[in-house]
Structure formats: C-alpha cells, structure tokens
Amino acid sequence: MVTLRPFVALTLALCASACYGGVRPTPAELRVTVDPPTARVLLDETFIGPARRLSVRPKELAPGRYRLTVEAPGYFPHDLDLDLPSGETHVRISLREIPP
Numbered sequence: 001m002v003t004l005r006p007f008v009a010l011t012l013a014l015c016a017s018a019c020y021g022g023v024r025p026t027p028a029e030l031r032v033t034v035d036p037p038t039a040r041v042l043l044d045e046t047f048i049g050p051a052r053r054l055s056v057r058p059k060e061l062a063p064g065r066y067r068l069t070v071e072a073p074g075y076f077p078h079d080l081d082l083d084l085p086s087g088e089t090h091v092r093i094s095l096r097e098i099p100p
Contacts, residue, residue: 026086029058032070035094039072058088074098 032041034051041048043066048059051070063086071077075095082089 028063028084029088031058031090033092042069
C-alpha cells in the first residue's frame with residue numbers, strides 16, 4: 001500500500017516556497033511638479049503630500065489606476081486619471097487662478 005503523506009507534504013512545501021520566493025513587481029514612482037508649489041496632492045481622495053515635496057521625492061506606489069487631484073486655495077482644482085506603470089512617472093500641472 002502506498003501512503004500519500006510524504007507526497008502531500010512535499011507538494012505543500014514546494015507550493016509554499018514558490019509563493020514565498022515570488023518576484024515583486026517594480027513599484028511605480030509618482031513625481032508631481034505643480035505651480036503653485038504650495039498645492040496639496042491627493043491620490044484617490046487621500047492626501048499624499050504637498051506638491052513641493054513630491055517634486056523632489058517621488059511617491060512609491062503599486063502599479064495601477066489612480067485618480068490624482070491637485071488643489072490650492074485661490075485656484076481651480078485639477079483632476080487627472082492616471083494609469084501608472086512600473087518605474088517613474090513625472091506629472092507637471094499648472095493650476096488656474098480663480099478670478100477675483
């Protein structure tokens with residue numbers, strides 16, 4: 001009679017090692033340069049930082065689809081749908097002033 005216990009244990013060990021040793025995809029890096037540099041940057045309605053910082057230090061994210069919103073007092077907000085691939089993406093935005 002053949003026992004399956006060693007076979008099952010070996011199969012589980014191989015599956016676990018394959019899952020654990022998987023290759024992580026290269027992250028997406030979003031760099032945002034905005035005029036005015038005092039603008040706030042939101043990603044999917046979550047604040048990710050001031051534009052001044054994101055122009056120097058990109059935000060590391062998982063590749064995928066996002067909604068970028070840039071806003072500053074006295075300016076119209078700007079929305080942009082992004083499909084971020086692996087690697088760096090640089091977005092440049094100039095906000096329009098609200099007329100007096």
